Amino acid sequence: MPDSDILLRCPHCGAYAWALTLFTDNIFSAARWSDGKPDASMLPEENGITRCYECHTFYWLKDALNFGEIIFPMSEYIFPEPSGKEPYTEDLDIPSLVEAIEQGLGNTVDRKKHLRIRLWWALNDLIRQREQVDAFLHHKDLFSTNLQALDILLRASHEPEDRLMRAEIARETGEFDHCLELLVEIPEKFQRISDQLKVFVQKKSQVVQELY
Numbered sequence: 001m002p003d004s005d006i007l008l009r010c011p012h013c014g015a016y017a018w019a020l021t022l023f024t025d026n027i028f029s030a031a032r033w034s035d036g037k038p039d040a041s042m043l044p045e046e047n048g049i050t051r052c053y054e055c056h057t058f059y060w061l062k063d064a065l066n067f068g069e070i071i072f073p074m075s076e077y078i079f080p081e082p083s084g085k086e087p088y089t090e091d092l093d094i095p096s097l098v099e100a101i102e103q104g105l106g107n108t109v110d111r112k113k114h115l116r117i118r119l120w121w122a123l124n125d126l127i128r129q130r131e132q133v134d135a136f137l138h139h140k141d142l143f144s145t146n147l148q149a150l151d152i153l154l155r156a157s158h159e160p161e162d163r164l165m166r167a168e169i170a171r172e173t174g175e176f177d178h179c180l181e182l183l184v185e186i187p188e189k190f191q192r193i194s195d196q197l198k199v200f201v202q203k204k205s206q207v208v209q210e211l212y
Helices: 094-102 109-128 130-138 140-155 160-172 176-182 188-202
Strands: 006-009 016-019 049-051 058-060
Touching: 049 109, 058 094, 094 109, 109 130, 109 140, 130 140, 140 160, 160 176, 160 188, 176 188
Parallel strands: none
Antiparallel strands: 006 016, 049 058
């Protein structure tokens, strides 16, 4: 469930923005979709990335300054005391996620994974929003390239959540046998999701699916 709102300052220019935080165990603990995306109300998190509405620079929420912290060197922007009406940080859209990746904002393995997963979710949102299927097909090459890069990042992990994610990547890229191989020895905690992925494989489905 959401924690309290936090007033942050852009680490580049000092502009204020509100952020929501969320306590989560792992991605699949609250998954509503086969790619691990939770319900929309569960998405805000303190480890996210956003773009400043004032200077338009990307920054990670973990790198932002809490209200009251001083910026050195002093910014060319001068902001008054917060009014409480500042905008909330927003998730990045597909072009912005691609731009953030190209700019090297993934400066750690975890941040690389975060950007790749959010790009995956954003592209799959075009399927979730059924009227956007043509737009998804337009991004098919980007979809494949992103999942290849994400799979490489996940290979070094021994976490069952990452193995489950790799299985879904295999399914969505049509590698059904590999998907089933990755679902072997999935812990009981994730058996419900594993069983549903196997059903999707039997149906030869390659698109994101809602879990039940």
